[in-house]
Amino acid sequence: MLRTRNIYSRGSNKKFRISRSKVDDFINCPRCFWLDRVKGVDRTRTPTFAINNAVDRLLKNEFDHYREKQTKHPIFIQENLNYIPFDDIRLNNWRENFKGIEYYDKDLNLTFTGAIDDLWLNEDTKKVIVVDYKATSKEGAIVMSDDGWWPQYKRQMEFYQFLLRMNGMKVEDHGFFLYVNGIKEGFFDSKVKFNTYLIRYEGDTSWIPGTLKKLKSTLESEDVPETSKSCDHCRYFDDRQDSFRKLNYGQNLEFEFDE
Known part of the structure; x- marks a missing residue:
């Protein structure tokens, strides 16, 4: 089920919070970050140590x-x-x-x-x-x-x-x-x-500063970023999708989002 809380809305004047760990998620994979913050698709969670x-x-x-x-x-x-x-x-x-x-960047409204x-x-x-x-x-x-x-x-x-x-x-x-x-x-x-x-x-x-500007641009994008070749989450999803196709299940696991 898609998450409905902590979702970024393009063009909104409302302040939006981004944690240090989410900035690191963006660095590791803009696609996963966008799906998480814009569409509510949580990444696979790791256990607490x-x-x-x-x-x-x-x-x-x-x-x-x-x-x-x-x-x-x-x-x-x-x-x-x-x-x-x-x-x-x-x-x-x-x-x-x-x-x-906390630090509020008024130019980015984040x-x-x-x-x-x-x-x-x-x-x-x-x-x-x-x-x-x-x-x-x-x-x-x-x-x-x-x-x-x-x-x-x-x-x-x-x-x-x-x-x-x-x-x-x-x-x-x-x-x-x-x-x-x-x-x-x-x-x-x-x-x-x-x-x-x-x-x-x-x-x-x-x-x-440059990374935060790119992060803001990604949040404002209407298009999902490209799959990151170094992202384990993206690789798992792509491999899973390929497996379904090879088994002729006729299922396409690409995300389709309603605006």
């Missing part, structure tokens, strides 16, 4: 402890960083998934949002630092690269930097991924131990 969410909550609890005291977390001392957890009354809202940091994990304060520059928590359990050290999930992680951090700057915040160009990797050795004993990696990343937000 409850353990990762628990680790995320524990890390927030830990840094909130030092935030309340406005003292250095041990990892700052270990890495010789003159940082403290950033304290701001807006932080709780900025962390909420369906609230987050409100862009994103929920951060944490912010630290560089006491030397008085600028905030975007921090994103990541949890996994795999062999070897965690090393940043241009493969796998890393391009998405980098864009995620850059988008948060952009949103904060659009809200008048002074933001460092660099941010950190606080990555914890579960250790699989030994016994469970009702607890899991982690190795912790603090990975610095120099963000570049120059791609964002």
